[in-house]
Amino acid sequence: MSRKYTQEEYSVQTLGECRFESPLNLSTSKDGRSAGFTPDHVRIFSEIESTREASCPTIEKAGPREKIYFRPAYTKAALVTCGGLSPGLNHVIRSIFMQLYYRYGVKNIVGMPYGYAGLNPANGLKPIQLTPELVSGIQRTPGTFLGSSRGSTDPKIMADCLENEGINILFTIGGDGTLKAAHEIYLEVEKRGLDLAIVGVPKTIDNDINFVYKTFGFDTAVEEARKVLECAHAEAHSHRNGIGLVKVMGRDAGFIAAHATIASREVNFCLVPEIPFEMIGPNGFLRRLQERLERRNHAVIVVSEGAGQDLIQADRTKRDASGNLLHNDIGIFLRDGIIEYFQEQDFAINLKYITPTYQIRSVLPTANDSVFCDNLSRYAVHAAMAGKTDVVIGLWHNVFTHIPIGIATAERKKISPSSKLWFGVLEATGQSESLVNDREFVIDHSEELMSGIDQ
Secondary structure (H helix, E strand, O other): OOOOOOOHHHOOEEOOOOOEEOOOOOOEOOOOOOOOEOOOOOEEEOOOOOOOOOOOOEEEEOOOOOEEOOOHHHOEEEEEEOOOOOOOHHHHHHHHHHHHHHHHOOOEEEEOOOHHHHHOHHHOOOOEEOOHHHHOOHHHOOOOOOOOOOOOOOHHHHHHHHHHOOOOEEEEEEOHHHHHHHHHHHHHHHHHOOOOEEEEEEOOOOOOEOOOOOOOOHHHHHHHHHHHHHHHHHHHHOOOOEEEEEEEOOOOOOHHHHHHHHHHOOOOEEEOOOOOEOOOOOOOHHHHHHHHHHHHOEEEEEEEOOOOHHHOOOOOOOEOOOOOEOOOOHHHHHHHHHHHHHHHOOOOOEEEEEOOHHHHHOOOOOHHHHHHHHHHHHHHHHHHHOOEEOEEEEEEOOEEEEEEHHHHOOOEOOOOOOOHHHHHHHHHHOOOOOEOOOHHHHHHOHHHHOOHHHO
């Protein structure tokens, strides 16, 4: 979070007055601290630390409300999963269904197939009527039962589809692009005056959604990445001047690389998008790598996919179906650059390059992630039944919250170079705090920097 938000920006949109008694058999909790109903006035401070003089905006706490907006017997809900795979998608689908069907009594629940493509009739995709029998056991299967896709559709077309299908609640399960599209749908249905709540469940394996401390699937991704790093270490350690180079997900944020580095304790260089580095020069990455090999005869490197993009001379205008800037392959760039550098040094190395991206995405979630998926799903249903809309379920200061989608997508969460997380990475790896040369070297060697290794 790089900028401050006003109290008004934290305001959650609601469809109207909640007039119906909740079917949940819970006690009333005036302060929101028990497992009972959570009143709307219970708030969470946006900052965990603040000076006495500073005013600190607050965030609405998530939880079941004593009175709800929708009448369950007359409510139709829809679910959609978008973007890349993430461990736990089927857990979320099943948990949302079970909470709606058995706890609130909503019997009309559909899944829209293949992401937002399922909200465009031109694609010929029909809603899937969900039943207890259909969702039984899907949590034991990786991937998404409903299918997914990248890219969006005209919000007017999606709003038409939702209106024609008689949908009252839309659950969007996805990351930044999914949430931005959900906000566009919200603006369109609000313009039409439709009684339709839109609630997001945050899903991105990169863990970069604003005001969401952790997204589901992230813990599993870190665990899988840790296993790969241990294999890379075994390979590197078994050969003279062995190098294990592992590329993991992290388009704009290096959370997987950083957490897996600390978890494994076998990494010597962690390269992430937030921390710049240079390839050559006395303090450059390649020189530091050579020093490591001369000292210990092996090294393990983990790099996020979005790291070092400024070093690669290539087209920086191409975008994927979701509108994200396509990154150039930093893994291949590093692999080739390392090989070329050590050949020029007449220094024999044994390099293994590993890219476990889809292996990490396409596994079942850990037990901890499974529990987290269930919690996110239940809080999403509570929010939707209370008429909350244009909102995503967050986790802030270890408390589940309602975050307006506008704030959640205003900026990407990133690693701060001064954070305890990055300090932990430096402690775990022993790498230099900076892999950037001083300005005098850059000026004196500007021609060298523009030729050879970084072309």
